[in-house]
Amino acid sequence: MPVPKRKTSKRRRDQRSANKGIKPQIFTACSHCQExxxxxxxxxxxxxxxxxxxxxxxxxxxxxxxQERQAVAQKLQAKYAQQEQKQTAENK
Ligand SMILES: [Zn+2]
Structure with a gap:
């Protein structure tokens, strides 16, 4: 019967058993979007x-x-357009 030549050191033994607790991650599919x-x-x-x-x-x-930012930007653009129209009307 084969016999190991040397005692397995604590380091070797612990390195081997370090990965024993790792299990493959289990995934399921989302019921709504199948992700x-x-x-x-x-x-x-x-x-x-x-x-x-x-x-x-x-x-x-x-x-x-x-969407909120776009709405604010549109309001500001409308405001500036009105101001420009007023200025051009005043200059004439
Ligand atoms: Zn989902």
């Missing part, structure tokens, strides 16, 4: 959990912010 997600977590892509909308996602928030 791979961790089980029992809210989908970060669409904000759904168990078929219900739970939270506002980062994308939606940024889209809303963009």
């Amino acid at each position: 791979p997600i961790n089980p029992h977590t809210v989908c970060m892509n669409c904000g759904h959990y168990k078929g219900k909308k739970i939270m506002v996602t980062k994308k939606e928030r940024s889209a809303k912010r963009g």
Whole structure:
């Protein structure tokens, strides 16, 4: 019967057993958008959990912010256009 030539050092033994606890990560598909997600977590892509909308996602928030900024920019443009019209009317 083969016998090991030397004792396995603590370092070697512990290095070998360091990876024993690692398990492959399990993914499930989101019920709403089919994006791979961790089980029992809210989908970060669409904000759904168990078929219900739970939270506002980062994308939606940024889209809303963009719309608000556009609205403000349009208001300012309209204001400046009115001011220019008044100035040109006064100059004539
Ligand atoms: Zn989703």
